[in-house]
Amino acid sequence: MTILLxxxxxxxxxESTVKKILRxxxxxxxxSDASMELQKYVNRIAFNTAQKxxxxxxxxxxxxxxxxxxxxxxx
Numbered sequence: 410m411t412i413l414l415x416x417x418x419x420x421x422x423x424e425s426t427v428k429k430i431l432r433x434x435x436x437x438x439x440x441s442d443a444s445m446e447l448q449k450y451v452n453r454i455a456f457n458t459a460q461k462x463x464x465x466x467x468x469x470x471x472x473x474x475x476x477x478x479x480x481x482x483x484x
Contacts, residue, residue, distance in 0.1 A: 421452050458482045 424441075427448040431439045461482035466474045 421455055422448060424448050427451060
């Protein structure tokens, strides 16, 4: 199985969602380049975590990703 470290052009979490997170965190105003940078980071982390979870489920000889796979992938 080939594992990619990250995919650059895929967007899983939208910029508007990232801006909403920043506002919930207390930001009154958010520059577009700042939200885009956080968006790239969050998407990269989410994708890499998902890949680790897939590897863990395959290692356990399962096709379904379990909560334990996600938790282990996050550590």
